[in-house]
Amino acid sequence: MTETSRMTEPDEVALLExxxxxxxAPPRASGxxxxxxxxxxxxRQLTSMRTALILLFLLAVASVPGSLLPQQGIDPxxxxxxxxxxxxxxxxxxxxxxxNVFAAPWFAAIYLLLFLSLAGCVVPRTYRLARSARALPxxxxxxxxxxxxxxxHQTGQDPAAALAAATAVLRRRKFRLRTGDGWVSAExxxxxELGNLLFHLSLLGLLAAVAMGGLFGYKANRLLVSGTSFAxxxxxxxxxxxxxxxxxxxxxxxxxxxxxxxxxxVRSGQLRGQPSSFNANLSYSAQPGARAQQYDxxxxxxxxxxxxxxxxxxxxxAPVFKVTDGTGKVVFDQPxxxxxxxxxxxxxxxxxxxxDARPDQLGFAGVFLPTAVDAGGTLESVFPAPLNPRVSLISxxxxxxxxxxxxxxxxxxxxxxxxxxxxxxxxxAPGQSIKLxxxxxxxxxxxxxxxxxxxxxxxxxxxxxxxxGLAALAGLLLSFFIRRRRMFVRAYPGPDGRTVVDVGGLxxxxxxxxxxxxxxxxxxxxxxxxxxxxxxGKTD
Amino acid sequence: MAVNQGLSHLSDHFLMVxxxxxxxxxxxxxxxxxxxxxxxxxxxQAEVPELVTAGAAGxxxxxxxxxSTASPGPGNAGTANxxxxxxGPGNAGxxxxxxxxxxxxxxxxxxRDASFWVRxxxxxxxxxxxxxxxxxxxxxxxxxxxxxxxxxEFVIAVTCVAVxxxxxxxxxxxxxxxxxxxxxxxxxxxxxxxxxxxTPAGPLVPALNSYWLAIHVTAITLATGTxxxxxxxxxxYLFADRHARRVAAGLPVRNSEVFKLLPSPExxxxxxxxxxxxxxxxxxxxxxxxxxxxxxxxxxxxxxxPTETWAFITWVVYAxxxxxxxxxxxxxxxxxxxxxxxxxxxxxxxxxxxxxITGLHSYAGLS
Numbered sequence: 001m002t003e004t005s006r007m008t009e010p011d012e013v014a015l016l017e018x019x020x021x022x023x024x025a026p027p028r029a030s031g032x033x034x035x036x037x038x039x040x041x042x043x044r045q046l047t048s049m050r051t052a053l054i055l056l057f058l059l060a061v062a063s064v065p066g067s068l069l070p071q072q073g074i075d076p077x078x079x080x081x082x083x084x085x086x087x088x089x090x091x092x093x094x095x096x097x098x099x100n101v102f103a104a105p106w107f108a109a110i111y112l113l114l115f116l117s118l119a120g121c122v123v124p125r126t127y128r129l130a131r132s133a134r135a136l137p138x139x140x141x142x143x144x145x146x147x148x149x150x151x152x153h154q155t156g157q158d159p160a161a162a163l164a165a166a167t168a169v170l171r172r173r174k175f176r177l178r179t180g181d182g183w184v185s186a187e188x189x190x191x192x193e194l195g196n197l198l199f200h201l202s203l204l205g206l207l208a209a210v211a212m213g214g215l216f217g218y219k220a221n222r223l224l225v226s227g228t229s230f231a232x233x234x235x236x237x238x239x240x241x242x243x244x245x246x247x248x249x250x251x252x253x254x255x256x257x258x259x260x261x262x263x264x265x266v267r268s269g270q271l272r273g274q275p276s277s278f279n280a281n282l283s284y285s286a287q288p289g290a291r292a293q294q295y296d297x298x299x300x301x302x303x304x305x306x307x308x309x310x311x312x313x314x315x316x317x318a319p320v321f322k323v324t325d326g327t328g329k330v331v332f333d334q335p336x337x338x339x340x341x342x343x344x345x346x347x348x349x350x351x352x353x354x355x356d357a358r359p360d361q362l363g364f365a366g367v368f369l370p371t372a373v374d375a376g377g378t379l380e381s382v383f384p385a386p387l388n389p390r391v392s393l394i395s396x397x398x399x400x401x402x403x404x405x406x407x408x409x410x411x412x413x414x415x416x417x418x419x420x421x422x423x424x425x426x427x428x429a430p431g432q433s434i435k436l437x438x439x440x441x442x443x444x445x446x447x448x449x450x451x452x453x454x455x456x457x458x459x460x461x462x463x464x465x466x467x468x469g470l471a472a473l474a475g476l477l478l479s480f481f482i483r484r485r486r487m488f489v490r491a492y493p494g495p496d497g498r499t500v501v502d503v504g505g506l507x508x509x510x511x512x513x514x515x516x517x518x519x520x521x522x523x524x525x526x527x528x529x530x531x532x533x534x535x536x537g538k539t540d
Numbered sequence: 541m542a543v544n545q546g547l548s549h550l551s552d553h554f555l556m557v558x559x560x561x562x563x564x565x566x567x568x569x570x571x572x573x574x575x576x577x578x579x580x581x582x583x584x585q586a587e588v589p590e591l592v593t594a595g596a597a598g599x600x601x602x603x604x605x606x607x608s609t610a611s612p613g614p615g616n617a618g619t620a621n622x623x624x625x626x627x628g629p630g631n632a633g634x635x636x637x638x639x640x641x642x643x644x645x646x647x648x649x650x651x652r653d654a655s656f657w658v659r660x661x662x663x664x665x666x667x668x669x670x671x672x673x674x675x676x677x678x679x680x681x682x683x684x685x686x687x688x689x690x691x692x693e694f695v696i697a698v699t700c701v702a703v704x705x706x707x708x709x710x711x712x713x714x715x716x717x718x719x720x721x722x723x724x725x726x727x728x729x730x731x732x733x734x735x736x737x738x739t740p741a742g743p744l745v746p747a748l749n750s751y752w753l754a755i756h757v758t759a760i761t762l763a764t765g766t767x768x769x770x771x772x773x774x775x776x777y778l779f780a781d782r783h784a785r786r787v788a789a790g791l792p793v794r795n796s797e798v799f800k801l802l803p804s805p806e807x808x809x810x811x812x813x814x815x816x817x818x819x820x821x822x823x824x825x826x827x828x829x830x831x832x833x834x835x836x837x838x839x840x841x842x843x844x845x846p847t848e849t850w851a852f853i854t855w856v857v858y859a860x861x862x863x864x865x866x867x868x869x870x871x872x873x874x875x876x877x878x879x880x881x882x883x884x885x886x887x888x889x890x891x892x893x894x895x896x897i898t899g900l901h902s903y904a905g906l907s
Contacts, residue, residue: 053860060856060885067846067853067893074844200653210842219839271742276751311839407616416670428740457839465841469828476824480817510819513810 025115046113047120049291055114062110066101069093073100122200137176139503140183140488147488147504147521149174153311155530156500156510159491162501165529169522173456176488183490192509195478202472206268209468213461218251224452225318225335227461229257229283232308232456252458254305257283259290261315261450265384271384273344276455279412280312302502307458315452316340317348319368319391325357332356336369339411346370351413352393353400356439360397363413364443367392372427379427390427397434483510487522501526548741549684552734553896554675555696559734562727567718572657573798590668615628636663658716662707667872669707672700673764683741688761690742691894695733699726701765705815709769713811721776730785752833759826764886766819767858771883773812781805781873786853809872812879813865820858827851850889857882 045051050435070078079099084144085088090099097104142504144150153161159182167184175186222459223229232255234248240249266274280297286305295303296415302308317336325331338350352364372390377392399417401408407412421436426432428445435442436531485507494500503523507515650658676697680687686698700796706722709715744753788794793799803811830851835841841849861878864870870878 049863050869053863055868056863060853060860063849063853063856066844067849071844255833266743269742270740272744276743284691300752302839303835309835309839311837313838454634455839459840462835462841466832469831473821473824473828476821478820511814513814528656 017027043120047195048117052114052117052121055110055117058110059114059451062101062107065098069098069101071101072104076216102164102259111207115204118200119204121198122204125193126197126318129190131195133190133194136178137185137187137486139178139180140185140490143216144183144488144490144502144504147506149505149507149516151503151519151523151529153501153523154494154502155501155527155529157499157530159493159501162530163187163489163491164524165532166491166501166503167528169525169529170487170489173522182492183488185489186487187485189508191478192482192484193479195475195480195482197475198488199472199475199479202475204467205468206465206472208463209465212464213243213459213460215243215347216443217457217459217461218246218259219458220455220456221313221453223255223314223337223451224256224258224262224451225337226258226449231288234262237456251284252306252308254284254286254308255288256310256454258452259283259294260416261452263315263385263450268282275384278312278315280315280454282310284310295338297454307460310453311455311457311459313455316451316453317346317368317370317386317389317448319350319366319448320446321364322353322446323352323354323362324442324444325354325362326360326439327358329358329440331358333446335451337368342381344384347381348382350411353402353413354444355402356399357397360440361400362436362441362443363398363400363415363418364393365413366394367398368425385450389448390429392425392427393423393434393443394420394425395423395434395443397436397440398439480511481510483515484508485510485515485518487519490524501530543684543741543743544682547598547678549681551675551679551741554671554678554728555734558668558671559727561664561671562723562730565664565668566720566723566727567655567660567716568664568903569723572655572661572717573720573801575589576655576657588721622628634860654716656822660712660718661719661723662716665703665707665719669700669703672696672703676700679741685744686758688757689744689753690739692737692739692888694731694757694761694822694890695729695737699733699764699848701731701762702768705766705769705818709811709815713807715807715811716810717801718773718776718803722772725772746899750833750836752829753834756766756826756833757827759822759829763826764821764890766815766822766865767883767886768820770812770815771880771901773808773815774879774883776802777808777812780808780872809876812876816858816861816879820862823851823855823858827855846893847889850885854882854885854889856886860876 050385059395065527070082072079082099093099097106101107121450126148141147145152153162157165163182163184167177167179170184170186173188175188176190178185199384203411219239219241220237221231222237232251234240234251242250258280260277260348262277262281263275266272266276273520278299281297282297282303283292284303284305285292286297297303297310297312299312302312316338319338320335321332322330332352336350336352338348340346340348347370348368350366350368352362352366354364355363369381369388369390369392370385371381372379373382373388379392396415396418398414398419401414401417421438421440423434423436426434430445430447431443435446488502488504488506490502491499505515505519505522557855651662656663670855673720674695676687679693681694683689688694702722703726706718710719781798784805785793785795787796812904831841832846834843834848857878861882864878
């Protein structure tokens with residue numbers, strides 16, 4: 001692209017590299033300019049390549065903290081943890097939106113300015129392209145030999161015939177032609193500019209598609225123990241992040257049942273314990289009353305229900321507990337999802353809350369070990385599959401505190417109103433029970449089920465974003481691999497009576513290189529044409 | 541499907557041989573600087589922008605049309621400014637009097653003109669890359685998938701792409717003496733890959749078990765390998781440009797002998813630019829394919845995960861480079877520095893984000 005700066009025609013330079021010049025100096029505060037002048041100057045500053053470059057840099061730099069600091073939208077637990085470990089710094093970072101960089105006002109300011117700058121650059125270019133698409137190439141310069149590429153031929157043909165021969169070659173090569181007295185000029189490769197425009201316009205389109213997803217889409221999570229089902233309503237979802245213009249009635253009314261969850265693991269070798277496949281067998285009906293269908297939900301294999309996608313994002317164990325209280329009544333009999341705290345052995349933790357137990361409420365904090373092995377007095381899980389499942393529990397009685405105060409997490413026990421019961425710490429195998437002291441009741445570990453966690457997302461901007469992305473790529477390829485180039489030919493009688501043909505060539509943009517070779521090829525074809533050869537059958 | 545350990549070991553052997561061949565190539569390219577003859581014409585010297593009476597250059601360029609216009613006659617194409625040896629109607633020396641640099645590049649010196657050491661270096665590199673490709677393919681056969689599923693495999697594949705692109709550059713533009721500067725880092729990278737991050741062949745975790753691995757990671761591998769070449773060119777450019785500036789300013793210079801043998805700074809800058817022009821669309825496509833895969837696997841096409849964020853940062857910085865090259869005051873050295881910053885972001889994503897960032901999330905933060 002640097003070649004173009006050597007060009008002699010100022011209007012051409014302006015067409016191709018209007019951003020290349022430093023922005024004009026600010027207007028003087030004389031009466032002629034005033035507010036309009038300043039606005040115009042500001043607009044020119046904003047839409048200059050230099051400003052776009054700086055904004056691009058800022059965008060890159062502004063993204064960095066988003067990858068180094070925990071982000072609210074990605075890992076809220078890590079943000080909480082950061083508050084705990086940096087109590088002095090964290091509130092200040094939060095004030096600067098550094099835990100939510102990609103939704104921060106200053107981040108939005110950068111990309112909106114960038115896109116404004118881009119629009120201010122692209123729109124006038126579209127006009128110029130439309131005009132130049134109709135215009136003829138400029139006349140051949142007087143001295144064609146001064147072009148970056150040039151060659152001089154001699155031929156016995158008269159100048160008009162030589163020129164006609166060269167013109168025929170250029171026409172066959174689909175150049176746009178302009179002829180004059182003793183010269184021809186030709187241009188080709190307008191699609192390069194078109195590609196450049198397409199690329200930048202597509203980026204604007206991409207931004208619009210992302211915004212569309214943010215306004216009309218939603219994201220949700222739901223943990224589902226095998227054998228249970230849920231309906232896609234706001235109350236049934238564990239986590240629900242609606243877009244700004246989404247209401248609860250916009251949710252597609254499907255129902256999903258998890259029939260079975262299966263995980264398989266590498267059983268031997270260095271990678272022992274690494275998962276090799278997950279499969280969640282679902283039944284779903286798209287609407288209440290619709291026929292139920294089966295689906296094997298796997299990683300990389302989401303379920304699509306009416307444009308809403310359901311993904312398998314996690315799994316774990318839900319040991320099943322049966323609790324009989326002090327009055328001899330069965331007050332609890334259900335699976336309790338435990339959350340993995342180690343990936344290698346899937347050691348999982350969870351709590352059991354029995355608010356209906358009498359005379360006292362009961363609570364248990366437990367650890368589930370899929371493949372328990374005694375390692376020097378303590379149990380640990382050495383394999384993620386349930387080869388030797390054990391549960392170890394700490395038992396409490398008292399007040400669970402569920403009827404007052406802030407809402408509790410189902411994964412945490414508020415031990416403030418509870419007393420630990422002196423139960424020998426014996427891990428339970430399936431079927432085994434603990435008898436609680438003082439007639440508080442009995443807990444039986446009856447077995448375990450698996451659970452799967454599902455992500456439910458709806459993003460109407462997805463397809464537009466894909467189209468914009470593909471268009472941007474197409475534009476990029478056009479603008480890189482099509483060169484806009486000109487050929488000039490002048491033919492005149494030489495001193496010895498033979499005709500001299502000067503051929504010049506100029507690539508106004510040649511990012512991928514190769515104009516020199518094309519020029520040599522064309523020059524060769526010209527020579528063949530003066531000699532009266534038909535070019536048919538020749539290879540390029 | 542089970543991993544074929546025999547094939548996996550065979551792949552390791554091929555890659556070890558590759559490393560040795562590349563190392564010998566580096567020695568050969570270095571020997572060229574130490575003992576090579578200095579008379580051979582270089583492309584850098586053939587592009588002095590003045591009227592060149594084309595000898596071999598013009599002849600080579602016109603060989604095709606010249607051969608096809610073999611019948612001499614008064615109406616035939618002739619020559620002007622040609623050396624006496626080539627004058628004559630219908631002669632192969634028809635295209636002459638090239639003006640400006642780029643036309644002359646069609647007349648780059650052939651392999652015949654290169655020194656023994658350069659030819660030895662190139663031959664060793666070609667042999668090495670054959671072993672390299674074989675090693676990568678056998679690893680793929682051993683694990684029944686594309687052989688760039690873990691960090692070790694990725695680095696091996698990236699260096700393979702870089703060497704292939706380097707050889708392509710050698711064939712097209714023939715800057716043979718850049719061989720030393722390319723192959724030395726390649727040897728170091730492969731050596732580190734085989735010692736520090738070697739991973740035995742194994743199956744992938746379910747999250748990677750998708751045909752998008754083949755599409756997304758292949759594009760990223762191709763782009764990264766090409767960016768490696770561009771980064772080497774930028775570094776050599778910066779040294780050559782500094783040398784040229786000092787010469788122009790009359791300052792004392794060192795290693796003039798070496799710089800005389802290298803392409804001109806302008807040419808190096810152009811090589812680097814063209815290399816990025818190839819890599820950038822590949823990187824763009826790789827990010828897009830990754831977004832589609834992320835949508836399939838995680839339910840969103842973009843989520844500002846650290847790896848995604850750094851892929852985006854890398855994309856933006858290389859976009860800066862492409863824009864800087866058409867902006868007054870940013871061409872040349874500044875553009876080269878931007879390109880190297882982009883490469884630094886790429887490396888950080890590959891090494892830093894993969895190895896350290898999870899730790900930064902909670903404890904190692906800014907404390």
